[in-house]
Amino acid sequence: MLPGKVGTDAYLSPVLDIDGVSVDRLMRDFGSPLFVFSEQKIHSNIQSAKRAFSTRYPKVQFAWSYKTNYLDGVCKIFHEEGSWAEVVSGFELEKALQNGVDGSHILFNGPSKTKEDLQKAVRLGVYIHIDNLDELYLLSEVADEESERPKVAVRVNLDAGLSQQWDRFGFNYENGQAWDTLSKIVEMGKLDLKGIHCHIGTFILSTKAYAVAAEKMARLALEVFQKLRVRLEYIDLGGGFASHNTLKASYLGGPDVAPSFDDYAEAVASAIYKVPFKTSELPMLILETGRALIDDAGYLLSTVLSNKRSATGRRYTVIDAGVNLLFTSFWYDHKISPAQPYSKYFEDVTLFGPLCMNIDMIREFVCLPLLNRGDHLVIHNVGAYNVTQWMQFITLRPNVIMVKRDGDCSILHEAETLSDIKRKECL
Numbered sequence: 001m002l003p004g005k006v007g008t009d010a011y012l013s014p015v016l017d018i019d020g021v022s023v024d025r026l027m028r029d030f031g032s033p034l035f036v037f038s039e040q041k042i043h044s045n046i047q048s049a050k051r052a053f054s055t056r057y058p059k060v061q062f063a064w065s066y067k068t069n070y071l072d073g074v075c076k077i078f079h080e081e082g083s084w085a086e087v088v089s090g091f092e093l094e095k096a097l098q099n100g101v102d103g104s105h106i107l108f109n110g111p112s113k114t115k116e117d118l119q120k121a122v123r124l125g126v127y128i129h130i131d132n133l134d135e136l137y138l139l140s141e142v143a144d145e146e147s148e149r150p151k152v153a154v155r156v157n158l159d160a161g162l163s164q165q166w167d168r169f170g171f172n173y174e175n176g177q178a179w180d181t182l183s184k185i186v187e188m189g190k191l192d193l194k195g196i197h198c199h200i201g202t203f204i205l206s207t208k209a210y211a212v213a214a215e216k217m218a219r220l221a222l223e224v225f226q227k228l229r230v231r232l233e234y235i236d237l238g239g240g241f242a243s244h245n246t247l248k249a250s251y252l253g254g255p256d257v258a259p260s261f262d263d264y265a266e267a268v269a270s271a272i273y274k275v276p277f278k279t280s281e282l283p284m285l286i287l288e289t290g291r292a293l294i295d296d297a298g299y300l301l302s303t304v305l306s307n308k309r310s311a312t313g314r315r316y317t318v319i320d321a322g323v324n325l326l327f328t329s330f331w332y333d334h335k336i337s338p339a340q341p342y343s344k345y346f347e348d349v350t351l352f353g354p355l356c357m358n359i360d361m362i363r364e365f366v367c368l369p370l371l372n373r374g375d376h377l378v379i380h381n382v383g384a385y386n387v388t389q390w391m392q393f394i395t396l397r398p399n400v401i402m403v404k405r406d407g408d409c410s411i412l413h414e415a416e417t418l419s420d421i422k423r424k425e426c427l
Contacts, residue, residue, distance in 0.1 A: 322353025
């Protein structure tokens, strides 16, 4: 918004194109609603993150978080840029393998690994991150049956100074659970201990929390070497970096409060350097960043269906994209832009989706120009989690496309049809 003598002008530049391809053309060719991803932005994001960390720390490896967005066309861009795969289920493991990722470049997290999952992971040389003792003992059985030494890491939860500590997953650092588990693994002699892993939370705006976690993990790795005589190959700090989305009830917008990749990298690298490793013995730093690399590369294009007034006179605008497609609207105030020129008149609007349910609300309060049926809107920063958590509910799921760097467009996921739904039904 532009400042003036009497405050701010409500004018917002309309979004008429995505990477040079007009919104009108995209919706004409591929329908509405429509998910659009920018290939150029994805490449730019991962390159910026790699540059921020590699200039501060000598051994850095990114692993793409499949649960964030597991469309093959998206995953393969990250793999082209050198990212490994981070998966949390047998389904995602198979996805990564079919995308051509070698087992030695896959990290297997999550609390629900089946025996069959573990057997496959062991045979392929996947790094298995142990979440609980039951999994450890099951993996010990698999090791005996397969006559292989599984490559493993231990998931650690710890106090990073955040208001809410994520302690559901892994073994606690402060009460000694993590150390006990590491000792058990070494004493068992069946597993090849390669690393330690933590994930302190999601959408973490505090770089200090990452510094605390990085230092604790580095000190734990050094202690493993000094006391158990095992030199760990890597420390995995998980993900959780914030994107530029705006959390609901946040006073400032996401771009104003989210740290940059440089901010995160400076905090993490400086913390690890506090631990007295020899330079040649520094462990590799693995990062499973998802949201911050893909959120702003995704857009949801939508069409206005109708306008009405509430009982109190508030303007309600209904669009053809609902919360079944935009799950993240429950915790983000997504930026909304008109996709055509408009008049200077603005009004506070509640933006609803098309579903026959009262909770189908995309934005409770948003200032928009007056919109008519058939006008288009662009919803920003939707690249993370929406195409993995979307639901076929009341409406069918739409096309997902990629705008390529050469200006061409390709379909990543075809729109559903009734036949797709009925094909799975049995009568």
